[in-house]
Amino acid sequence: MKPDNTKSELHPRNPHRERYDFDLLVQASSALAPYVKLNKYGDASIDFSDAKAVKALNQALLKQFYQVLVWDIPEQYLCPPIPGRADYLHYIADLLARDHAGVVPQGTSVRVLDVGVGANMIYPLLGTREYRWRFVGADIDAKALDNAQQIVNANSLSNVIDLRLQLSKASVFKGVIKQGEKFALTMCNPPFHGSLEEAQAGTARKWRGLDKHFAKRVSNEKSPMLNFGGQNAELYCEGGEEAFVATMISESKLFAGQCVWFTTLISKAANLPSVYRALNRVNALEVITIEMSQGQKRSRIVAWTFLNASQQRAF
Known part of the structure; x- marks a missing residue:
């Protein structure tokens, strides 16, 4: 049966609820054209097991929907699915709307901290374009931040996106949030796995799910972990997601008065x-x-605050 043309499970404000219009995407970015083929339903699509095709799709989406004209990532870095990332932003925007008569506050007075911004820097790019928010992006990977800074510079976003290197692998907020600094939101897509072996096994399952030349691809790769990219810090940490989020929650108490909502994907x-x-x-x-x-794919956002309703409104 031919799939439905809508993705109704996405947030109502998500611009990616309709199936990709590859004609328009190719118009936005001609680099996507070589990867577009007809699928078994006779519809235009790409091979989602091809990392280069996925990156070209992201470049086209960023140009068409978010006016991000220059975007690239080094080989073997995480290439994020944009519709899901956009959903996270729209749902946490709803948290702020609760204290603003149901209207999402927009503009640079809304400051957001992205923990683990990565080389792709996808959340600040979407957030600055969708809501005109101002972002701080933090990461422990200096090479990732160098690439992110190139994206900032190429798109003239240095006035709304600030990047910071987290020097301690044991910390989340400490060393990043400055004294007296305030944020409306923090967000994070924490490392999923607890070890390299677990990450490799997860990637193997993903390849099988894509059902595209799995055995051949794995046999030709030194590390099958890096199917869509992803450096060690992006994919795993000691204790995995559970331990990382536990540290985040513990440290959030130290900055209870400096942020309205702390949030993370789980x-x-x-x-x-x-x-x-x-x-x-x-x-x-x-x-x-x-x-x-x-x-x-099913996931969830957990959000918490130490401020009551009147404090949130005053903030």
Whole structure:
């Protein structure tokens, strides 16, 4: 059966709810054209197991929808799916709208911290274009930040995006948030896996799901982990997602008065009980879990605040 032309599970403001219009995307970025072929339904598409094709698609999406004219990432760095990343932004924007008569506040007075901004810097790019927010992007990978800075410079975004190197692998907010600095939101897509081996096994499953020359591709790769890119810090850390988020929650208490909403993606539903226990230990005043889905992929945002409603409005 031919698939539906809509992605109704995405956020209502997400501009990617319709199936990709490859004619328009190729008009926006001719570099995508060589990768567009007819699929088994007779529709234009790309081979999503081809990292170069996925990157070309991202470049076209960024040009067509977000007026990002220059975007590139080094080989073997994470190439993010833009519709899902956009969903995260729109859902956390709704958190701010609660105290603004249901209207999402826009403009550079809204400051957002992206923990683990990466070489792709996708959240600041989408957030500055969709809501005109101002971003700080932090990462422990200096090479990733160098690439992100090139994107900032090439698109004349230095007035709204500031990049900071996190010098401590054991810290999340400490060393990044400055004294007296305030943010409306923090966001994070934490490392998913707990080890290199776990990351490689996860990538193997993804290749099988794509069902595209799996055995041949894996046999030709020194490390099958890097299917769509992803450096070590992007894919895994000791203790995986659960441990990383536990550190984030613990440190958030230290900056309780400097941010309205702390948020993070949680990919593994099994990690939610430990996340809630950690939030209870730091006495978070309000905790919200927002379910998200994109196709067969399910994830959720966990958001918490230490401020009451009047403090949030005053902030």
